[in-house]
Structures are given as structure tokens and as C-alpha cells.
Amino acid sequence: MAILTGVNSVDTLPFQIASIVFLFVFNTVFAFGWLGMTWLYSAEITPLHTRAPANALATSCNWICNFLVVMITPVAFENIKEYTYTIFAVINAIMIPSVYFFFPESSRPSLEEMDLIFSKVKGVRGALDVMASGS
Known part of the structure; x- marks a missing residue:
């Protein structure tokens, strides 16, 4: 995401191609890594009697966050342009200590x-x- 901020700040064809490549690479790596955690992790760490409500809550949070991203991103790109990716990069960086300290193995x-x-x-x-x- 931080790389996308840099390559989107220059309006030339090579940087636009690099931006597309980095976006697809991020989406592919995310799909192989973290995408399934929304459904899998809550099922793994909750007892049987709370597993279904925990999965429902996790799935609801996933869809609500996706909705917010879809609704906010176009407005952000209109106002702060490529720095929208900086916000995404900061959120990703915040997740590293959050996962380390609050998500048991x-x-x-x-x-x-x-x-x-x-x-x-x-x-x-x-x-x-x-x-x-x-x-």
C-alpha cells in the first residue's frame, strides 16, 4: 500500500502500470494469506456453544467493513488522491502489533x-x- 502511494503520485504510463501490478500483487497475496481469517479464526478460538454466533459476528464485521471501504474510498480518492493508500498502509501497520498481542496462536x-x-x-x-x- 505504501508503494501504491508513491507510484500513483506520478502520472506517467510506467508508473500507472506499476500501480496496477502492485495492486494485483497485494490482492493476490492477501487472498492467499489473510482473506480466510475472517471466517476461520473465530471458529478456531471459540467454544462449540458460541461458535455460530461468533462466526455470525465475524462475518457481519467483515461485510460492514467492506461496505465502509467501498463507500469511503471513492470520496477519499477524490479529496486526498493517492494518499488514500497511506491510510490503508497505516491501518495495515497497526494490525501487526494487534495480531501479535491480541490473537492467540x-x-x-x-x-x-x-x-x-x-x-x-x-x-x-x-x-x-x-x-x-x-x-
């Missing part, structure tokens, strides 16, 4: 073990402590 335990892990704790901080200790 869920690849090692099975789905049934996750139910047991999260039934032991109360609150978000307790869930992070249990996941960090590996029990």
Missing part, C-alpha cells in the same frame, strides 16, 4: 483442545495467558 491445538483451553479462562487476558503458556 491456534495452529497447534486441535479444535477440541481449544474448547478446553478457552473453558478454563475468564476474559481476553486470561485467554492470551493460557495460549502463551501452551497448556
Whole structure:
């Protein structure tokens, strides 16, 4: 996204081609990496009795955020032009520490073990402590 800010600030054909290439590369990498997390992560970390409502909430948040991006982006491009990508880059950068500190690793335990892990704790901080200790 930060690269898109730079290549969109110059109005020549090579920079426009680079902008298109970087946009497609970002979308492809995002699709292989984070795109499925909206549906998968909430199902992995919630107990069975709250799994359906958690997935509903995650999917609703995904669609609401997509709606906001679609509605705000054209206005942003009209007003602040290529710096819209700077806003997206800052949001992406904020997500790095957010994921590190607030999203416990869920690849090692099975789905049934996750139910047991999260039934032991109360609150978000307790869930992070249990996941960090590996029990």
C-alpha cells in the first residue's frame, strides 16, 4: 500500500502500470494469506456453544467493513488522491502489533483442545495467558 502511494503520485504510463501490478500483487497475496481469517479464526478460538454466533459476528464485521471501504474510498480518492493508500498502509501497520498481542496462536491445538483451553479462562487476558503458556 505504501508503494501504491508513491507510484500513483506520478502520472506517467510506467508508473500507472506499476500501480496496477502492485495492486494485483497485494490482492493476490492477501487472498492467499489473510482473506480466510475472517471466517476461520473465530471458529478456531471459540467454544462449540458460541461458535455460530461468533462466526455470525465475524462475518457481519467483515461485510460492514467492506461496505465502509467501498463507500469511503471513492470520496477519499477524490479529496486526498493517492494518499488514500497511506491510510490503508497505516491501518495495515497497526494490525501487526494487534495480531501479535491480541490473537492467540491456534495452529497447534486441535479444535477440541481449544474448547478446553478457552473453558478454563475468564476474559481476553486470561485467554492470551493460557495460549502463551501452551497448556
